[in-house]
Structures are given as structure tokens and as C-alpha cells.
Amino acid sequence: MTFIGNKSDLKVVGTRPVRPDGVDKVTGRATFGADYTMPGMLMGRVKRSPHAHARIVSIDASKALALPGVKGVVTAADFPDIPSEEAFVGEGPMNFRDLSLNCIARGKVLYEGHAVAAVCAISDEVAAAACDLIDVTYEVLPHVIDVEAAMAPDAPLLHADMFTANVTPKPEKPSNIAKKVHFTVGDVAAGFAQADVIVEGHYSTQPVHQAYIEPHACIASAGADGQCHIISSSQGHFMIRAYVAKLLGMEMSNLKVTPAEIGGGFGGKTVVYLEPLALAMARKTGRPVKMVMTREDVFRATGPTSGAVIDVKLGATKDGIITAAQAVLKYQAGAFAGSPVQPGCMCAFAMYDLKNVDVVGYDVVSNRPKVAAYRAPGAPIASFAAESAVDDLARKLGMDPIALREKNAAKAGTKTAYGVTFAEIGYEQVLAAAKNHPHWKAPLGPNQGRGIATGFWFNIGGESSASVFINEDGSVNVVSGSPDIGGSRASMAMMAAEVLGIPVEHVRPIVADTASIGFTHVTGGSRVTYATGMATVQAAENVIEQLKTRAAMIWDIPPEAVEWKDGQAVPAGANAGGFDPLPLAAIALKAAKTGGPIGAEVSLNAQGAGPGFGAHICDVEVDKETGHVTVLRYTAVQDVGRAIHPSYVEGQIQGGAVQGIGWALNEEYVYNTKGLMDNAGFLDYRVPVASDLPMIEAVMVEVPNPRHPFGVRGVGEVPIVPPMAAVANAIRGALGIRMHALPMSPPKLRAAVDSGVG
Amino acid sequence: MSSLSYAAPATVDEAIGLLAGASGLAKVLSGGTDLLVQLRSGRTRPALIVDTKKIPGIIGIREVDGGFVIGAATSGAMIGEHAALAAVYPGVVEATNLIGSTQVQGRASLAGNLCNASPAADSVPAMIAAGATAVIAGPKGRRTVPVEQVVTGPGRTSLARDEFIVEFHLPKRAPRSADAYLRFIPRTEMDIAVVGAGVNVTLDAAGVCTAARVSLGAVAPTALLVADCAAALVGSKLDEHALAKLDLAARDACKPIDDKRGTIDFRIKVAGVLARRAAAIAFERAAARS
Numbered sequence A: 001m002t003f004i005g006n007k008s009d010l011k012v013v014g015t016r017p018v019r020p021d022g023v024d025k026v027t028g029r030a031t032f033g034a035d036y037t038m039p040g041m042l043m044g045r046v047k048r049s050p051h052a053h054a055r056i057v058s059i060d061a062s063k064a065l066a067l068p069g070v071k072g073v074v075t076a077a078d079f080p081d082i083p084s085e086e087a088f089v090g091e092g093p094m095n096f097r098d099l100s101l102n103c104i105a106r107g108k109v110l111y112e113g114h115a116v117a118a119v120c121a122i123s124d125e126v127a128a129a130a131c132d133l134i135d136v137t138y139e140v141l142p143h144v145i146d147v148e149a150a151m152a153p154d155a156p157l158l159h160a161d162m163f164t165a166n167v168t169p170k171p172e173k174p175s176n177i178a179k180k181v182h183f184t185v186g187d188v189a190a191g192f193a194q195a196d197v198i199v200e201g202h203y204s205t206q207p208v209h210q211a212y213i214e215p216h217a218c219i220a221s222a223g224a225d226g227q228c229h230i231i232s233s234s235q236g237h238f239m240i241r242a243y244v245a246k247l248l249g250m251e252m253s254n255l256k257v258t259p260a261e262i263g264g265g266f267g268g269k270t271v272v273y274l275e276p277l278a279l280a281m282a283r284k285t286g287r288p289v290k291m292v293m294t295r296e297d298v299f300r301a302t303g304p305t306s307g308a309v310i311d312v313k314l315g316a317t318k319d320g321i322i323t324a325a326q327a328v329l330k331y332q333a334g335a336f337a338g339s340p341v342q343p344g345c346m347c348a349f350a351m352y353d354l355k356n357v358d359v360v361g362y363d364v365v366s367n368r369p370k371v372a373a374y375r376a377p378g379a380p381i382a383s384f385a386a387e388s389a390v391d392d393l394a395r396k397l398g399m400d401p402i403a404l405r406e407k408n409a410a411k412a413g414t415k416t417a418y419g420v421t422f423a424e425i426g427y428e429q430v431l432a433a434a435k436n437h438p439h440w441k442a443p444l445g446p447n448q449g450r451g452i453a454t455g456f457w458f459n460i461g462g463e464s465s466a467s468v469f470i471n472e473d474g475s476v477n478v479v480s481g482s483p484d485i486g487g488s489r490a491s492m493a494m495m496a497a498e499v500l501g502i503p504v505e506h507v508r509p510i511v512a513d514t515a516s517i518g519f520t521h522v523t524g525g526s527r528v529t530y531a532t533g534m535a536t537v538q539a540a541e542n543v544i545e546q547l548k549t550r551a552a553m554i555w556d557i558p559p560e561a562v563e564w565k566d567g568q569a570v571p572a573g574a575n576a577g578g579f580d581p582l583p584l585a586a587i588a589l590k591a592a593k594t595g596g597p598i599g600a601e602v603s604l605n606a607q608g609a610g611p612g613f614g615a616h617i618c619d620v621e622v623d624k625e626t627g628h629v630t631v632l633r634y635t636a637v638q639d640v641g642r643a644i645h646p647s648y649v650e651g652q653i654q655g656g657a658v659q660g661i662g663w664a665l666n667e668e669y670v671y672n673t674k675g676l677m678d679n680a681g682f683l684d685y686r687v688p689v690a691s692d693l694p695m696i697e698a699v700m701v702e703v704p705n706p707r708h709p710f711g712v713r714g715v716g717e718v719p720i721v722p723p724m725a726a727v728a729n730a731i732r733g734a735l736g737i738r739m740h741a742l743p744m745s746p747p748k749l750r751a752a753v754d755s756g757v758g
Numbered sequence B: 001m002s003s004l005s006y007a008a009p010a011t012v013d014e015a016i017g018l019l020a021g022a023s024g025l026a027k028v029l030s031g032g033t034d035l036l037v038q039l040r041s042g043r044t045r046p047a048l049i050v051d052t053k054k055i056p057g058i059i060g061i062r063e064v065d066g067g068f069v070i071g072a073a074t075s076g077a078m079i080g081e082h083a084a085l086a087a088v089y090p091g092v093v094e095a096t097n098l099i100g101s102t103q104v105q106g107r108a109s110l111a112g113n114l115c116n117a118s119p120a121a122d123s124v125p126a127m128i129a130a131g132a133t134a135v136i137a138g139p140k141g142r143r144t145v146p147v148e149q150v151v152t153g154p155g156r157t158s159l160a161r162d163e164f165i166v167e168f169h170l171p172k173r174a175p176r177s178a179d180a181y182l183r184f185i186p187r188t189e190m191d192i193a194v195v196g197a198g199v200n201v202t203l204d205a206a207g208v209c210t211a212a213r214v215s216l217g218a219v220a221p222t223a224l225l226v227a228d229c230a231a232a233l234v235g236s237k238l239d240e241h242a243l244a245k246l247d248l249a250a251r252d253a254c255k256p257i258d259d260k261r262g263t264i265d266f267r268i269k270v271a272g273v274l275a276r277r278a279a280a281i282a283f284e285r286a287a288a289r290s
Ligand SMILES: Cc1cc2nc3c(=O)[nH]c(=O)nc-3n(C[C@H](O)[C@H](O)[C@H](O)COP(=O)(O)OP(=O)(O)OC[C@H]3O[C@@H](n4cnc5c(N)ncnc54)[C@H](O)[C@@H]3O)c2cc1C
Pocket: B027, B028, B029, B030, B031, B032, B033, B034, B035, B036, B037, B052, B072, B073, B098, B099, B100, B101, B104, B107, B108, B109, B110, B111, B112, B113, B114, B115, B116, B120, B121, B122, B123, B159, B163, B164, B165, B166, B190, B191, B192, B193
């Protein structure tokens, strides 16, 4: 069944009901990761490395264990030393061995905050005191923080066995460059030779943290028979199960993971940190162990996304046809391989229909926490550089930046540099909406500037499970395996209600644990409304078939003679008989007599997720004496496919824009000369506060994705791609200076004003 | 495990006795918005906390002899709501009200802001510019010291371990006097000053500055009272020349550090900018108070 095209017929989809999890969240009743307790529970704490890079000579926990109230200590010795194996469990590639080493250091610590031991005790205070009593002897090693320094031939080496992948012949010496990626089409040299105008730029970005408001938290228990249970806040409880089972050498069926409400993730909760430690200690002590990170732990040991150094070069003819695009991207991976440089390379120029493209990327390790996914991993970094360069190109050509983009816009049939040919996409529609928005032509005052930038993200589908159950009274439960970060329970309930033809208030959605619903991939990649939504729709359709069959039994007519309309079974036509419609509740009441409970579960691997495009317009005012930037007005246009619940789509767009503005203006990790982070807290790691921002206007363009019953495209990641370049281009407009380095903080802007170079 | 005692004495003498008799580190508590954060992070591990808020008079604002007496533990919110104080010392009030957020304002005090001894404390340059004095109680009685003499370095004060501040005095104003405080932060709130500037001026009937005090925060180990800045203003109507001299004097006075909140170069430049801007506001306010 496909509903696309009949938007006016939709009764639930496209409306804005109260979200089913909303009341609990605003009244404080919702239970997040740290809200759970279990009988006999212990509190766990992590002993973390005070050094950026050091060899662990010895760990002596005897004094900690002697402290009254301490019940157990674990170190790497308590975990299997698992071999290297690529995993695709979270949002990006992850090696199981690296994950294990990241959760608990073995032999070496690779960044400040790296876990070396964990302790559990009868209270958090005792656990904290015990942590201080664990004696770790280190041999401090030289460290390297910056990406280009880490690539230098004489840089301190993090992993003796790291030989750059994807280079032939295989390098003879190990290095901190984990991988090289290369995408090329056409001939960029020839493309630049055809160009009348060339722009080049050397850009840098800083790592930024996902800055979810809820620190990582979990509770783990282990039965004497080996059956274990974890409750934790994550973007995927099946992901937690897969990782923990692997790291502890368990069979998955012995581990049930229950999802807690999640207080934000943005990609950062698609990996594990605490869960393997908590469960290892629970198994060791026989008592449940709860662990909660502090904000400082979150900054020192989790996330962020990569910082990077990027060189971009673009060439175009006088009339604005881009003839060549070239970039070299060097991404920090943190202490273990696996930066999002590959998607960065793929997204850099994906908005454009280009003949000649050459993009090279390097995945580089250094003594920082291992990066984790962050909304549209890799794309915002590459787009900052690429879309700044496109703006420079428009200026040099004397062209309107939207007109330049329109001239080169990707459309259905455009083949990307990474090989995929686009089907229905909405980039041109997004550009048109931006151009026609009053914001684009509004007047500007002195010291003010306007910038536009665009962005692309793939969006994914993937494996999801959902079930729909009709209760005895005709109310409905929708069960899925997708943790709800952005309002997805509301969307699932709405899609089920739409299909069943009943008011959404009769549909209660829940997220079930790993033992109660089929496998479901993480909430990430903007996939849930698409893929889990598709499973929900199919389950609801299956239920309708059952309802029709039951009605046919009640009426004693063939099932084909029954139709489902507006939540009721009706005879298909005059020939079927003159029966009164049978509402869903009436059929449910008779379920026992017509074959038993009514319900269906659908598990699928959804293909054909539609890519998303966005265009952001930003106005700033720059105080030239202090370098302070005020964002005056911000409009974010995006092709959303079709908005199931428009408020939550707008929320995604606004949230992405805000995180991007923070990334653009103030967020950064400040490292001292010892390789230690100086700003591990929200006071000096500056995410925007509400008073820093204007209302972000979200403009939804709907170009339905034909492969989803309601035309859904993922919407959660695109909006963080354009902001950094949009802000930079606005500053360029206000100051006449191109800023090349993020964050564009007041000291940097003031220095740029003084020197005339950004 | 270490233990922590808490006492809430009802008199100044009792508080002094507790501070003098403590076996380990004793900390005075006003609003706790610094102290509790430091306790939680482990940066300070006192054996005793002496909460002053039960001492009569330590919270509240009185007008005395045309000036103001502000109890040491009076919250920012109470200071902000005091219309007479805000009319006469708008700079001190605006500086105090910049501290933290609505929640923090419900607790944060002038004594805590001063004695936490952060170079970036917002109310301190404003108090110094305003010529505020602190009344310090100790075993030998009370002494009154100018606010600029209380802090001796980051985290250090001139108070003895058995002394604490009971109140602040703001002097009676001459006509056509006013003050102003500005700080620079990268965001719009919930941030620590990268530079702060307090300016207090008195004008004559013609609008010429007859007296001035200028104090800069976050550009040296302690808030500075900069005589050269005052000299740049006295005798002027805040013309371009005076502004340029003020800017230069402010920059010359800075001895900042490079840290996570700003570079040396940036702090120096912004100190000049804020001194000029705060002076302009103070002049305008003073002219309006004729
Ligand atoms: C979220 C947040 C935001 C903040 N923002 C700002 C800001 O914008 N600007 C700013 O300047 N500060 C800021 N602060 C810091 C703090 O709020 C202020 O310094 C506040 O004024 C401290 O006052 P208090 O009464 O809470 O001090 P307390 O925490 O009670 O005490 C602070 C210190 O002073 C000592 N002390 C307290 N009272 C006395 C006394 N009577 N005599 C002697 N010593 C005493 C204490 O022993 C302690 O060492 C912020 C704090 C937080 C938590």
C-alpha cells in the first residue's frame, strides 16, 4: 500500500498530536539511564588515565580492595583479549578489539581519561575513594594531539601494528595513518585547465562533542545461571547486546538489554563504554552494578567527532559551470582507527553534478578519545570547507551563490563521485525554496552579513522490527526495537493509526527490550522513521488483513468480500451483503471466537532510503572590536520527504542548526602541552545557550521518497551539515574576511580583523 | 573516608570561634555557588563548613548616611530588586546581576564572589570602581578595608583563617555620579568574564569629569584599580582624545594569561574596548543624575 500523493486524504500523518512520551518527560516521571535501581545494587566507578600516552607498568588494587565496602575491581585482565575483527554494529565501522581496548586499556593508555580499571562498592563515595587507592604505575610516552603532527614520519606512534590501509605497496613502517581513501571521477587536471576561475583554501575544524544532556549510565546484573540483564541509555539496545556479548565472550541469548529513556545521543550513544565494565563486575561480585559518568568523564572519554584539516580547490568557467573539484581531508580518529573521513569524502561535493572530482581522505589516530558518530558523521566537516569554497567561487565569479548552486545542482540521474546515481532528490526544490524565502532578500545593516550553505546526507534504511497488537478492547499497541530519541514513538503510533484508520490516541507505542522484539539496528543514520516506520506500516497492514478475515468470519462471507475503510470492516460491495460496518473494537471483542489474538510482527531490511538536502541562510552581526558574532536570523530549508509529525521534524532541523552554530562559533577542545584537556565541562566547552540564538525558522520542503509508504526521508542529520559554512559565509559577508579555522571564536575573529586574514 | 562538619552559628562571635577552633581546613559558606561546586569536584576538601546565613544582618541592604550597607551574604536577586541601590550604583548592581543565571542569582553573594578570589569575578571590578569597602570581623574586632585590598592572588585573600566579611559599604554619592560595568564573554550568559571593566565617574555641572575610578577584571591575577585610566578621564568630557588615552592606559595595565578563555593579545585589546564602552555608559548615567 502506498499513500504518497494523497496528502489531503491523510488524517493522522502530518498532524501534530502530543507525543506519547511527552507528559512523562515534562513531569520528571520518565526513567533515564541513571534512574534505575536494583536490589543489592553496587555503584561502580572508573579509574582513568591521567596521561595522554603511557605504558601501564603495573596496576595494584590491593589497597582499594582492602577499603571497607569495596566489592570488586576489574582490569583488562578480567576481559578476553579478543582478536581484531571488523564489526558493523553501531553507526560506523568499529573493530571489536579496538572497542575492547577502548573500554579498558591493555598495556597502554592512549588518551587522558582512558579507562584502566573499574571498581564497585556499596556506595558511590566508597567507589570514588577506592578509585583513588588503585595504584597504577605508568611509563609516560611522548604524545601527539594534532592531526598533521600525528601524520609526520617521526610522530609518536600509537599502535605498532598500524600500517596505512588502501595504499599499495603496503607501507614498510607503521604510522598513525590508519587508512587512505580516494574517490575520483573524470580528470581534475583537465577540469582545472578548462576553468576560468579557480579558488583554493586550507581549512581546519576542531573536534566537537555531541553534548547530549544525559551522561552515559547503566545498570547490569548477572544471574548465577549466567543470564544477564543490562538497562542502559543508548541509541540501540541490540547494539549494546552485540558489543557486550562479544567483549565478555557471552552468548547473546544470555543477555537481555532493556532500553532506558535516552537524554540525547546525536550518534554518541552508538558505542559502549560502561556496560561491559558494569556487567563484568556484576558477574564477578554476583550483585547488580550501576555506573554513571560525570560530565567530565563524558568529555574526557567519550565522543566527540573528528577535528580535521582540509584543502579544497574548485574551478569553474566564467558562466559558473564547476569544471573540477578537488579536496584532501585529514580526519582525527582519536586513539583508534575509524574517523568518518570516508563519508566526509563522499559528501563533500555530493550536492553537485560534476564531471571531474578527486577527493583523498586520511584516517589518522592521535592521543585523544576515540571519535564516535555525530549527526551526519564526517559530512559537516567536509562541507564547511567545500561550501566555504563554493561561496568564494560565487564571489569571484560575481554570481549569486544560489544561482551558482542551481547551475551545478545534482538531480535525479546525477551520478555521484562515489558511484551512486541519485533517484528522486529534492536539492533543486530546496534551493528554489531558499531563493524565494523573504529572508534571502531582507535588508542588512552595518557590520552585518548573510551567508548560505547547503548540505547532503545519505540517510539509511536497514534492519528493523515492529509489531502491532490489537488489544481486547480495540486499543492498539505498537512495539518496536528503536530507542526513541527524536519523537519516533509518536511517528510510529501515527503511521499505525493512519493505516488502521483510527485516532492516534488509541495507539500506544513502546520500545521493547532485546528479548521481546526482533533485531533492530541502532537509532542512527536518520533511519528510524523510514525503516522502523516501514516495518510498523507493514505490520499494521498485516493486521488489517486479519481484521478483514475476522469480519468475513463474523459475516460468513469470503475475506475478499471485505474492505477496510476508516477503521472499520465494510462489505466490499452490494454483492457482499448488506452488513453494518464492523469497527475495529467490535472485531477485537470477538477475537477469541474468530481465531484468537490479533497481531503481527514484521522484521525487514529496508532499502531505498532517500537522501536529504538542506540549505541554510544565516545573518550575523560582527562586533569588530571584540570579535563577538551575533546570529541575527537563521532559516533552515530542508527536503524532508514527508513530515509524519511536523513538530518533530522541525525540532530536528532546529536542533541540527543550533549544534552547527555552536560548532561554528565556540565549541572546541582545549589541550595543554601535556596533552590533557583543559575544558572538560560545559562552562568552558561552549555550546550555545538559548539567549545566543534567534528562533531558527525551519522550512520543510516535501519531495516524497517513493520507496516509503508515506514518502519519508530521514531528517535528523542533514540539518547539521550546512551551518558551519553558512555562518562562515555570513561572517565573510560582514567582514570581507574568509575565516578558515573553526571555531570562529572572538579571539580568532578579532585577530582576523586586525590582520585582515582569517 | 574523610568527614565534613557543618555549623550554622547565630552570631559573628560564634562564627569566629568556630573558624579559630577548627582542626582542619574551615570554609565560610555564603550562597555556596562556588564552594559547593568545588566540594563536588574535589578541588577543596574542608573539615568544617561555617554557614553565615543565620547571622542576623548578614543578609539585607540598608541605607546609612546616604550610602549603602550590603550584608555579605545578600543574594544577587535581592541586590537586583533594590530600586534605590540600582538607581545610585547601577554598575555594582548590573555586575552582580551578571553572575550566573536566575538560579545562581538566588544564592550568589558579594562576599562569596570576592573571597572566591577569581580574577574574573564580575562584581569585584564594579565594587572597586565604586569605592566599596569590606567590613571584616575577627577575634580582635572589626576592620574596614577597601575591596581592592581583600584579594591577594588567584584563590587567595588577605583574610586570616578566623576572619570573615560581614558587610560591604558603598559611600554616599556626590551629585552627577554614576558607575557602569561591562564584561566580555563569548556567549551571552552562563560564562566567565574574559575581561571585565568597571568605571565610576563624577561630573561637574558642565559635564566635565572631576573624579573617576576604573577597575579591570580577568586581565591580571587580581582585579586592578588603574590610576592611569582614571587620570585619562578626569578633566575630560569623554572626547576622542580621552577615550584613546583610556584605551591605552587600560591596555598598558593588563598582565593577562593565555588560557582556555582567551589569549593575552585578545584580552589586552578587549580591556581597552570595554573600558571605553563602560566609561561612555557611566558618563551618560552620571549626566542624567544632575
Ligand atoms: C552556574 C554558575 C555560573 C556562575 N557565573 C558566574 C559569573 O557569571 N560571574 C561570576 O563572577 N561568578 C560566577 N559564578 C561563581 C559564583 O556564583 C560567584 O562567585 C558567587 O558570587 C559566589 O557567591 P556565593 O555566596 O555563592 O559564594 P560561596 O560559594 O558561598 O563562597 C565562595 C568563597 O568565598 C568564601 N566566602 C563566602 N562568604 C564569605 C565571607 N562572608 N567571608 C569570607 N569568605 C567568604 C567561601 O569560603 C568560598 O571560598 C558562577 C557559578 C555557577 C555555579
